[in-house]
Amino acid sequence: MIIAHNVGEGSLKITSTPRNMWKCLENEHRIIGGGQSCNIGRLSPLLVLNSDGRHVNVEATGTDQSSVTYERFQCTWWAFIRRRQIGRPVDPYMGNGAQWNDSAAKLGYPVSRSPRPGDVMCFEAGVHGTDPVYGRVAVVEEVEDDGSIIISQSGTGWMAVVIETISPQQLKAMGDGISFIH
Template sequence: MAASHKTLPSRRERRRRAVWARRGSLLMLTLLVSAMGAAVAVNGVNPAAYGAAEPFRVTRAAPIGTSRSMSRDPLSSANGLTGSGDWLADDGDGLDTDKLVGWQADNPVVMDLLNGRDKDSVPAGFDPDHATGDTDGNAYPFSECTWWAYVRRHQLGLPAGSYMGNGNQWADSARRLGYWVDSTPRQGDVMVFQSGQAGSSLIYGHVAIVEQVNEDGSIVTSECGAAYNGQPFSRTFPASEVGDYQYIHY
């Protein structure tokens, strides 16, 4: 039986196939880069992955206030507490946790945290006199989410560290410094996104600032990213999801 022979493609056909192979490889590379770019389109978050994002218009809002030099307002029965000086666990001021022994109540933000709903939810490791970590000013690259978080916190009179890491590292970095970190949002908090959360970078995560806590429990943020050239945007997160994030308060 005669052996069959496969006809080899001509030189012209080989060149044509090589051209199409290169074009196919280039197309696949382009699609891959586009997909990766969409995930980190604003270097920390892809707003399109979580509904519409609105431009955030920075206003000269009054600072929330954290100056440690401010004098303490007397505690009164109006806020459910009595006494003065240190907040001691045994001085009859209604605070029944040993975690509060020796704390100075000279900071309005700390007072707001400890009065009312938060007095029994003091995170382990919280130190009201903690170091802020703000050693070299805003050391984050311009327009990145971390850059904006630092800028906005200082506009609001709240601290932020110079080297807190990528967005997904901020909560742990803050805890190490002694910040109050929990899952309850308050105005001015740094909202920390883990990798991939709500359209954030699969590698770097993301951070935002809580601008408003609505009556229905939803929150409004201000955020930024490299693609926004320093122009922050805003999103609204429903109440059903706000507890999925970590928040750095003070």
């Protein structure tokens, strides 16, 4: 994240930036290099982001990181422990990311194409740059008024949990390659 220190606060407005990300940017602007964090999302508990505004501080979020079936920092590990944390149904044997929607349907969990906060977003293999064999799962932290969503995910190659904003146009382009487990 780059913040220009020599501009007035009015120059920092970026209208396309989601509301919670803007809060993080304002926080960073106030503390300038203070290493502070901010919260994001509409779930309880909120995610705590590191000062870079992208990486989730899993410990500060209070997430129980234990999982007997999913390997740490894989997408399935994060989706499992985050869903468990927010009190939503999740099973320890749902398979790889691209299999979660089918597993969820078999378990009786509602699955649709419409995102809601707390949903698991299931990416079919190869969709949105995901693994061409295993796909990916993420957790919908927030649905914005403009239809964009903020997701949290792991398994992106950084041994970390990160957030990503996906626009309505991107969601539309993914078509049948995505689904949401409610």
